[in-house]
Amino acid sequence: MLARRSFSAPTLAQLRQMPASDALALLADHVKLDPTYLPVKDRHSCRWHASTALGDFEILTTGVKWYDTRACAGGGGAIDLAMHVLGLSFVDAVKRLTAR
Structure with missing residues (x-):
């Protein structure tokens, strides 16, 4: 039987607290960054245009939260964002984020 490995709690906490704009980068x-964007609900939000192997995205960010305006999907934290823009599993998203 294979031993189960998991990521450390501090690593996961750090990725969950990473600003979405940093994760997107x-x-x-x-x-x-879209300089023409004028925030409506939260004056700290920003709109980003991003390209990955899966395509082009228009992402709104506010702290750790993000929202894809084209897919009408959002979440919080770098792990969720990696899963969304790269089509990765949870494990692969964590590996990708910690490899850099």
Whole structure:
């Protein structure tokens, strides 16, 4: 029987607290802040245009939270974002984020 391995709690906590904009910069092949975006609900939100192997994304970020305006999907933390923009499993998303 194979031994089960897991990620450390501090590693997962760090990834869950990483700002979505920082995570997007790590994950995307190309990412650009949209200077024309005017926030409606939260004045701290930003709109990013990002490209990955899965395609192009328009992502709104506020702290750790993110929202894909084209897919009408969102979440919180770098792990969820990696799973979304790269189509990865939880384990592969954590590995990808910790490899950089």
